[in-house]
Amino acid sequence: MRKAREVGELWFWLDTIPVVAFAGCLILGIWLASLGQLTVGELFAFFAMATALRWPLESLGFLFSFLVDARTATDRIYEVLDEENTIVDPEHPATIAEPRGELAFRGARFRYQDAAASERDLLDGIDLVLRPGETMALVGLTGSGKTTLTTLPTRLYDVTGGSVELDGVDVRDLRLAELRRHISMAFEDATLFSASVRENVLLGRDDLDLHSPEAQAVLDEALEIAQAQFTYELPDGVDTTVGEEGLSLSGGQRQRLALARAVAAKPAVLVLDDPLSALDVDTEALVEAALRRVLATTTALIVAHRPSTVALADRVAVLEDGRITAVGTHAERCAPASTTGS
Ligand SMILES: Nc1ncnc2c1ncn2[C@@H]1O[C@H](COP(=O)(O)OP(=O)(O)OP(=O)(O)O)[C@@H](O)[C@H]1O
Ligand SMILES: [Mg+2]
Structure with missing residues (x-):
């Protein structure tokens, strides 16, 4: 004005x-x-x-x-x-040589800075432990704070109380680069960089030479898991530039590339925020079938709205009023509470 x-x-x-x-x-x-x-x-x-x-x-x-x-x-x-970045490397960083992939929220609290003082914390003491290799689905009403919860393990935001731990080490005690090598994320509204498909998907693999046969194998596998084979058909194949300055992709195509990127990094822990929401039912089923192979060995926290995605999980956690109010298997969740006793 x-x-x-x-x-x-x-x-x-x-x-x-x-x-x-x-x-x-x-x-x-x-x-x-x-x-x-x-x-x-x-x-x-x-x-x-x-x-x-x-x-x-x-x-x-x-x-x-x-x-x-x-x-x-x-x-x-x-x-x-x-603007000062408050999320920085610790002074005396710890390190995890061989991550097992146990992710634990211990009384984790969080509120956005611009939340009114009278409002209570959006995440009001989250207690949740993901065992190594386990797949946990996170469900809850829209606006309940699921996306917010998924930003805490990789420190896109820091908890305002309690802690998040990877293999028993507070994530704030790890170097950011190391933390984000152990934990990969894919968001619902995926961001692609103005670079080739190959560079976008192998972003987390700075250990590989992008054009080496090993990199190609990782790329092929990731694209197959995410059902993103359409990239081979692009004008320059996987070397086509996508993103803001390149070819525009649809929401579902971007989501699949983001998923491929997260999988290609071969992390100990995968955090996926509704990663299949823009896919049609058939493609979703194909991705899920392929994802099962990855999830068998990787700890994963998956925010899910669709029952088919929830079914991928070993256990389901319900986020309600800023807390985890129930954890159980999918079957238990479907059965009346009185018959399961949990
Ligand atoms: N960057 C932000 N700054 C301030 N408030 C935010 C921010 N992002 C989200 N919120 C608020 O936090 C609350 C929870 O949002 P969040 O995105 O975590 O919900 P969600 O459970 O992921 O919802 P959905 O199922 O629709 O994806 C909302 O009330 C929202 O207004
Ligand atoms: Mg969300």
């Missing part, structure tokens, strides 16, 4: 001053001509020159208004750049 006001004021004066000055000069010129102190030819010559000069001067005004635009834009960029 301030920018609009400043630009408006600038143009008001830039338009008004010359017109008023012209009017003044005309009146003065007519008066002088009537007194015989100025010839009509001189007056005409003056206006001819003034008109010729007017546009170059006005274009200076254009440049000034661009300056205002540029300043607003730079301010916005610096607003982000100047």
